[in-house]
Amino acid sequence: MISKAKTRVKKTRAKKGGTSRRNKQRKKTGKTKKSGLLRRLFRILMLLLGLGIGLGVPWVVWLDVQVRGEFDGRKWDLPSRVYARPLSLYEGKAISQNSLLAELKAAGYRRTSVTDTPGSFSVNGNRFDINRRAFVFDDGAKPAVRFQLQLGADSIQVLRGDPGVNDQGLVRLDPAEIASIYPLHDEDRTLIALQDVPELLVTGLQAVEDRQFKHHNGIVVRSIARALVANIRAGRTVQGGSTLTQQLVKNYFLSSNRTVVRKVNEAIMAVLLEWHYDKAEILEAYLNEIFMGQQGKHAIHGFGRASEFYFDRPLADLADEQIALLVGMVRGASLYNPRRNPQRALQRRNQVLDIFAGTGLMSSARVATAKSRPLGVVDKPRSGGSRYPAFVDMVRRQLKRDYRSSDLSSEGLRIFTTLAPAEQEYAQQAVAGGLDKLRQRGLPADLQAALVLADVASGEVRALVGDRVAGRNYFNRALDARRQIGSVIKPLVYLLALEHVDDYSLLTPVTDEPVSLRQPDGSVWSPANYDRKSHGEMPLLEALVHSYNQATVQVGLKVGVANLIRKIRQLGVNAKVPAVPATLLGAVELTPIEVAQMYQSLAAGGYSVPLRSVIAVQTPQGVLLTRYPLRLMPLEHREAVAVLNFAMTRVVARGTARELPGLLGEDVLIAGKTGTTNERRDSWFVGYTRERVAVTWVGRDDNKPAGVTGSNAAMRVWAELFRQLPVSNIDLRMPDGVNFVWVDVQKNALTDPSCTAAVQIPFIDGTEPSSTTACLDRLEKRNRRSLWRKWFEGDD
Amino acid sequence: MISPDISARVAQASLSTGSRSHLLRSLRCSWRNTRVGAVGLLIVVLLAGCSGSTRGPIESQEVTTRVRAPASQDSAGVQVYSLQNPAVKQLTAQAEGAERTGDIDKATGYLERALRIQPQDPQLLQHMAELKLQKSDYQQALNFAVRSYDTGPRVGEICSRNWRTISVAREHLRDTRGADEAEARAKQCMNTRPKGF
Numbered sequence: 001m002i003s004k005a006k007t008r009v010k011k012t013r014a015k016k017g018g019t020s021r022r023n024k025q026r027k028k029t030g031k032t033k034k035s036g037l038l039r040r041l042f043r044i045l046m047l048l049l050g051l052g053i054g055l056g057v058p059w060v061v062w063l064d065v066q067v068r069g070e071f072d073g074r075k076w077d078l079p080s081r082v083y084a085r086p087l088s089l090y091e092g093k094a095i096s097q098n099s100l101l102a103e104l105k106a107a108g109y110r111r112t113s114v115t116d117t118p119g120s121f122s123v124n125g126n127r128f129d130i131n132r133r134a135f136v137f138d139d140g141a142k143p144a145v146r147f148q149l150q151l152g153a154d155s156i157q158v159l160r161g162d163p164g165v166n167d168q169g170l171v172r173l174d175p176a177e178i179a180s181i182y183p184l185h186d187e188d189r190t191l192i193a194l195q196d197v198p199e200l201l202v203t204g205l206q207a208v209e210d211r212q213f214k215h216h217n218g219i220v221v222r223s224i225a226r227a228l229v230a231n232i233r234a235g236r237t238v239q240g241g242s243t244l245t246q247q248l249v250k251n252y253f254l255s256s257n258r259t260v261v262r263k264v265n266e267a268i269m270a271v272l273l274e275w276h277y278d279k280a281e282i283l284e285a286y287l288n289e290i291f292m293g294q295q296g297k298h299a300i301h302g303f304g305r306a307s308e309f310y311f312d313r314p315l316a317d318l319a320d321e322q323i324a325l326l327v328g329m330v331r332g333a334s335l336y337n338p339r340r341n342p343q344r345a346l347q348r349r350n351q352v353l354d355i356f357a358g359t360g361l362m363s364s365a366r367v368a369t370a371k372s373r374p375l376g377v378v379d380k381p382r383s384g385g386s387r388y389p390a391f392v393d394m395v396r397r398q399l400k401r402d403y404r405s406s407d408l409s410s411e412g413l414r415i416f417t418t419l420a421p422a423e424q425e426y427a428q429q430a431v432a433g434g435l436d437k438l439r440q441r442g443l444p445a446d447l448q449a450a451l452v453l454a455d456v457a458s459g460e461v462r463a464l465v466g467d468r469v470a471g472r473n474y475f476n477r478a479l480d481a482r483r484q485i486g487s488v489i490k491p492l493v494y495l496l497a498l499e500h501v502d503d504y505s506l507l508t509p510v511t512d513e514p515v516s517l518r519q520p521d522g523s524v525w526s527p528a529n530y531d532r533k534s535h536g537e538m539p540l541l542e543a544l545v546h547s548y549n550q551a552t553v554q555v556g557l558k559v560g561v562a563n564l565i566r567k568i569r570q571l572g573v574n575a576k577v578p579a580v581p582a583t584l585l586g587a588v589e590l591t592p593i594e595v596a597q598m599y600q601s602l603a604a605g606g607y608s609v610p611l612r613s614v615i616a617v618q619t620p621q622g623v624l625l626t627r628y629p630l631r632l633m634p635l636e637h638r639e640a641v642a643v644l645n646f647a648m649t650r651v652v653a654r655g656t657a658r659e660l661p662g663l664l665g666e667d668v669l670i671a672g673k674t675g676t677t678n679e680r681r682d683s684w685f686v687g688y689t690r691e692r693v694a695v696t697w698v699g700r701d702d703n704k705p706a707g708v709t710g711s712n713a714a715m716r717v718w719a720e721l722f723r724q725l726p727v728s729n730i731d732l733r734m735p736d737g738v739n740f741v742w743v744d745v746q747k748n749a750l751t752d753p754s755c756t757a758a759v760q761i762p763f764i765d766g767t768e769p770s771s772t773t774a775c776l777d778r779l780e781k782r783n784r785r786s787l788w789r790k791w792f793e794g795d796d
Numbered sequence: 797m798i799s800p801d802i803s804a805r806v807a808q809a810s811l812s813t814g815s816r817s818h819l820l821r822s823l824r825c826s827w828r829n830t831r832v833g834a835v836g837l838l839i840v841v842l843l844a845g846c847s848g849s850t851r852g853p854i855e856s857q858e859v860t861t862r863v864r865a866p867a868s869q870d871s872a873g874v875q876v877y878s879l880q881n882p883a884v885k886q887l888t889a890q891a892e893g894a895e896r897t898g899d900i901d902k903a904t905g906y907l908e909r910a911l912r913i914q915p916q917d918p919q920l921l922q923h924m925a926e927l928k929l930q931k932s933d934y935q936q937a938l939n940f941a942v943r944s945y946d947t948g949p950r951v952g953e954i955c956s957r958n959w960r961t962i963s964v965a966r967e968h969l970r971d972t973r974g975a976d977e978a979e980a981r982a983k984q985c986m987n988t989r990p991k992g993f
Contacts, residue, residue, distance in 0.1 A: 088913065090883030090913070092883075093883075139906075169883045456915070458912060460912075605946065607943055629904065630908050630924075631939075632939040634939050634943065731916065
């Protein structure tokens, strides 16, 4: 360093020509030479000045455009508000008292004794008095309205509005606001206004990071010089010397390299910012912008969001030591990450508290109390600033998929979604509580789960759970966990069979016997049944009800793997499906949402609708950008779907899911199918009532054997959820061309209701058994005789 | 379809500049009016300006003349009403109101809300099919009508409206044979033979 400095000095002297030796020369050469030298020097200076102006001014202008663009672009950036679906209340609406309370709570209603202000309600036994707020719904503004309702055992008995109210028979609650997001960015912020920031944070931040903030013009030359000296001494960067303004600029253009050019740019931009904006604006931007950590792929920006992320509470509610920790983390959000490096974070926090005391912001007694407290960081961060991060994640993805980014970049959009807060809460509880119960039953403690709950007819997603811990979403299993689906695929194999009306009905005999197939890779595949036995010949219905592998493969080979893949596509799933026989038994990896999509189509009787989480997007002025209209996509062969749905109710009544009614505590007509994969890695259950279709998955993230089966894990989580929901019998009215017929299943013959073993089973016209039972024959003979007697012998 | 004095309506329409659909509706209302004479030329000019771009009025006429009116004529004697809850009734009324003012999108919104309450209500599904017909969304009109038939009584006025909608939609989708078949099915809706025997 020193030798370099010396040579630099020599060169300067040479340039200026100021050495004594040269002085002598100058005297000799005379005045003309001296003036020529000066002129040359002047020219060089002018050239440098010209270059400086010519390059420097455009450079500064360019930096100005950049930094103002960032500042203006973000300063007023209002997040988009995401709303749950508004709850419709009307007489006859099935809802429990708990659900109604949960909905009111989610929508931010206060329980009071007098409900004279909008947003409040009171409860007296089973009577609710609710004062709804004014709200701009997706179809227009509605004024506040007060109404009373009376709950019966499981539904609304009476609903009365105030006199003169338009919505006499139907009131929508203003929906819960479930998140505020930036649809185009993978980041979450909770914006705060300067006046809402605690005093200690504003003053403390300046005390620790930039004491000159009120006075400087963006940079403090002295601290830069001091930092420079310190850094040169140490031979590396040890001191920043950055003002808050410089830090803000640095956050706008986050990049890890710390070159001199970048530093100079930052300094220039900091000065420019201070020139254009006042201190309050800059400080507010800083508080909302500064990087405070990382959650998966989402960056945590700003103190508002950081407060939720680390302490799960709003900034205004933070204690002294929590503010100190956040202020301390500004220096290095990952270095002082209180979750990963709690010891280091604690030291830093106490250091900051000392500064607070030293600068007189806090009394030493108050500091001592604050220091004695633990970090107070919550273990599990709430993600997305939302209590329902998995669902909000789906909303983001659908917005990006279905809307132009020019629409989404507008500020403060209002996004109307399909989420039902009460059902979402039940779903989260079912997953968390269900997995706890499974552990008590001896299953591994590190199981994970996912759940999708949708409305059958509309395909609207009512709840989505992607993690056993509510509010955590570093991996959204409901959308992203691609796992083998096992027997959950079997109904599709049988659906294909039932579409072949010439060959199959529910009573067509199929054979459950060992089968060996050569796979494309040359290996031989010989699937076994779950109980390691083969069950011989049986009606198709029984093979599905008991989920026999070998029988399914026999049927599947006849209907064809290629057709199965086509069927999966028709049901709205575009995932890669291998064209191998093992696919017949579910050796195909799908996500829970894809499985839900397939079964929505079946549950709706063959009327497929794409599962959706967004209904409409509105500008802040209430102008509708787009609505997702309800669109029906009828599948072909809906008769076969109806017959299959009947068969799937038998799975629940007496097949692999026969424990379900017991778990639900009521005997209802619902359809379902269990799924288990090799070595018990995955547990699936898909089930549907008349109104809801739900898919649950349980397994381990590392895909290791987990000891789970469809009925011992996923079905129990499903039951946990539906114990809280109204369960309606599925609709077994058959479409045109399908009729219930009395048959004897074992004999594959038509029979009479009065005969033994007579049951009613749906058949597509023309697929009924051709034979009759002896019992039916006897009855018919007798009937003919009695008819004969009636006609010819007369009644007495 | 009561058509008031046409000159008054045209004057009214020209006052409210920009309300082109309103003007068109008043024209549609007067389409078959015999008192056109005086302003006939004006109408011809206006129609020429609008032809092709806005098909709404003609579509809604189609719903009336080819679906609703003949179905209600057929139905004398056979009526099947599904039980509706008050909320659905209210939303249906609001949808009908919006439809009368020509705001099919708004009507669709009300019906979607009603369908959330009673997703399998054949009346709602058929009503939706008729709205889709008016929006020239023939595929969806067909789909909703088929769904209505599947969930409905398959007899009576609603059945007739189902098949008439299917017929009109198929015609627009260039399935002439299918349209004829549907027309024939509409006539069978009044056959009250119990099904499944």
